[in-house]
Amino acid sequence: MPKVISKNESQLVAEAAAAEIIRLQNESIAATGAFHVAVSGGSLVSALRKGLVNNSETKFPKWKIFFSDERLVKLDDADSNYGLLKKDLLDHIPKDQQPQVFTVKESLLNDSDAVSKDYQEQIVKNVPLNGQGVPVFDLILLGCGPDGHTCSLFPGHALLKEETKFVATIEDSPKPPPRRITITFPVLKAAKAIAFVAEGAGKAPVLKQIFEEPEPTLPSAIVNKVATGPVFWFVSDSAVEGVNLSKI
Template sequence: MAHHPPNAPILISSPDTDTLLGQLATFVVRAQTEAIDKKGKFTLALSGGSLPANLRRLIGHDGVKWEKWHVYYVDERVVPLDNPDSNHGSCHKHLFSQVPIPESQVYTIDTTLLDNLEELADDYETKLIREFAAKDSARYPVFDLILLGMGPDGHTASLFPGHELLNENDRWVAYIENSPKPPPKRITLTYLVINHAARVAFVATGKEKQDILKAVLDDPASDLPAARVKPYYPGQLYWFVDDAAAAKAEYVRTPFQM
């Protein structure tokens, strides 16, 4: 049986979405429990898209300690929080409005700065500095878990193929004015933050993701944005996918340990 080299991505493929969501919930709770046992809190960064709805199995889960969660956004659209395009709006609708997480521990963009992208990005970076650099004396934020999605073009967060932000190596939070996917104005965590996380997990489902998932997992030289997510050791990358998305990938699957 083939084995992964150390720190290689772990691919967990489920026969259907329902099984996947149950395994994802178990995985998140395990990451949470380990973090709380170690330092008394759980730091998480979330994407938008279909991800908030894919976390619905956490609602009512008796292992979740919501009062210990500190949630940030991997990227955010530069729109009011109640706008249908807002990642926070989606997360609030599908998850946070239904669970007892303290509102002060969900870190949103400052909507008074929507007209100034540079100030908006700087302000969000300051939020990270307050939570991580000030408290943990860390050079970079080290999230306990970052949850990502992947578009059919291989983009993740608001990091798009061929865009100059892929090579940003200074800022923790950067802004984009010309996103190829609407809305055009966004802020996003950079690889400096994403790749310093203790765990990063992608969630990808559906046959429309077959070709791009194969490209990301089977080509070690792939330069697609999702393929550039490579957590520094001892960080670990996971892919939670359904069999439909994984149908063309030759990458070795790892059974999920319940």
């Protein structure tokens, strides 16, 4: 079962998430000399800034950051997850303390399959692989949309059944922009740890579905069920009000 950590203020949610991230960071650096992380966009990024930027224990130069999904737009576009990460996190880190960040190649943006193939190659070359050749991230940081989507894996979409590609193309995202790439369930299953950040009363209806459905169909709920490593949910009290779950 996932571990749900609930706090009544956004700063406290960020600090709770940061404490777990630092623990995983230190374990990973001790084992391999690096911390391999995949991140999504959205409000998750501001939570990382609040909890990690002024934290003396954060070792950003040891981080290798990838994106769990990315929109196929220029890196400085308002829809770019990299652009959001830069504005809300990277620009707040001293230049000599920057993590290594792996982005999509702008030169390939007109060819969706070429982008996804290149990004999968970047991941395979730079992230440790398990015995089945699947990349193993030390931590995948995720958000949860009001429809229960995570990464760019949407309810009922064919990509939920993708088992061979580690990074796949989506041309028909129900949420704009339509053209994206996303990591797939084989990568999510293999991760050493997964952490969701979900805040606000607007998330309560979907979290009720995620945690109370006996047979999960929403992508975020499927992550809870199939992940082989621990899954953490860092949430605000309002996001889980009326939701039947055990909280820490």
